[in-house]
Amino acid sequence: MIDRLIEKIKKTQAPIVVGLDPTMKFVPEHIQKKAFARYGETTKGAAEAIWQFNKAIVDAVCDLIPAVKPQIAMYEQFGIDGLIAFQKTVDYCKKKDLVVIGDVKRGDIGSTSEAYAVGHLGQVKVGNTLCRGFDEDFVTVNPYLGSDGVKPFIKVCKEEKKGIFVLVKTSNPGSGEFQDRLVREEDGTERPLYEIVGEQVAEWGAECMGDSYSNVGAVVGATYPEQGKILRKLMPKAFILVPGYGAQGGKGADLAHFFNEDGLGAIVNSSRGIIAAYRQEQYVEYGAENFADASRAAVLAMKEDIAQALAARG
């Protein structure tokens, strides 16, 4: 699956993933009204609103980008109805030939991680029949439980030719609280925990290579460019999924270090910055009615910003 992602990045010339993280306040009123008229102010109404919102944005940007990243929490908050909208979004994006990264941050002990892996990337056995639950191309994985919590995902990735991104250094302000802790190594030297996790990602990734990059990637926040630089070297074959661009404070210039010299190796996520572009001053002229066009303009601006940052590093 990493090969397909790379092929799509090359084709679109855009190492960009649009985060489909719809909160109700981002959904324009006319869409909310229509959904509530049909289903009331219910979880079903909310799910209909975010599905229509997503669909319009995907239609407007799908030719420009290689991938989308729906954040499952934003759907799960509406319970079953929200998760149905998640599934519809995943399936629709795949139909539009987009690579779908399910931002699920799952991770558990071995047998339980296996269930998550099967439920999001693989097939589950029912009697003598193989069925699919959700069906993303990649998912994000939380490594806190160790290798036996991650390897079941890798097993399913191999079987299904899919991929994962393991949380290494997250974009949030408090990510350092545990991830930056200095850990003593056997030889007496000290390194932050995220480096240890990053090395582990490289090791896990060696088991599951595509043509030039591994199907096991890493999540490293745009908000931590210095750490990105170090991790880029520690995991040369890992694609880095970079959240935190835009609304969270990461800038184009911060991103250069996340890429390898081949111009590949990273894919930058923007969520609010794209899907709620119509609420930003610079796109306000589009108006709420044309929110999807504003999203398209924001994708083009982001593409340019990243291209400039990569060109500037020489």
Add this chain to the structure above:
Amino acid sequence: MIDRLIEKIKKTQAPIVVGLDPTMKFVPEHIQKKAFARYGETTKGAAEAIWQFNKAIVDAVCDLIPAVKPQIAMYEQFGIDGLIAFQKTVDYCKKKDLVVIGDVKRGDIGSTSEAYAVGHLGQVKVGNTLCRGFDEDFVTVNPYLGSDGVKPFIKVCKEEKKGIFVLVKTSNPGSGEFQDRLVREEDGTERPLYEIVGEQVAEWGAECMGDSYSNVGAVVGATYPEQGKILRKLMPKAFILVPGYGAQGGKGADLAHFFNEDGLGAIVNSSRGIIAAYRQEQYVEYGAENFADASRAAVLAMKEDIAQALAARG
């Protein structure tokens, strides 16, 4: 919610939680057959089978125990249909007056954790209406992203009088890979990461106290009794949810350290050991038809095992 859990533990004299983690191989053939006859070998058929299985077990043991812990991965593997069975299970157990611990191990950056918190413990705003998605009493939370990933859960716990259990030292064999790493403190001393997380749990918990224990508890595996002893002291007001008893290798005698001198402070989970008891040699006489009676016998044996371990510590 911790007060309600404690009240129920005192009433049942059983610091036990039954893990409702149904994999298809645990579900007796007669239940699978009936479900498949109705819905085919589909995710809907699987969901019906695990729901009927759960219901029979809950009916058989609900007077003996204070709480259940459905592991959402085991439902999520069947996609939407599985999650409907999860919700039915949660709602049914609450109707049976059981405390429900959703073993969801969620955790993300702030705004996203808020969505998970709202979706599993709280209420989500749709237009001007407050709706509920899932509705557990407690959930488990992964702390890898730091305080800003955990605090949104605590906020909702305060509003809703609910609780969380934060992963500190998990029961799996590989949990030490990151959790046991020796971390340097400001004063130059070194401690394993799980102690740092444990201390943080105590700090988070101080914000959200019940009468005698906090609504912020911790997960510490029965398979690590020595670490349990240390963590018990580090987090005196945190209830410890102890997985890993039984099938994963934890024994009654290992459990004594997880409890405080008041005989409280821990609740021990058994999943396979209870729900698949009919497959164990000692309960084989019950037969697959009477699987729920075997589960009842296994709960009684576990209750006795823990009581003896607590008595033996003097």
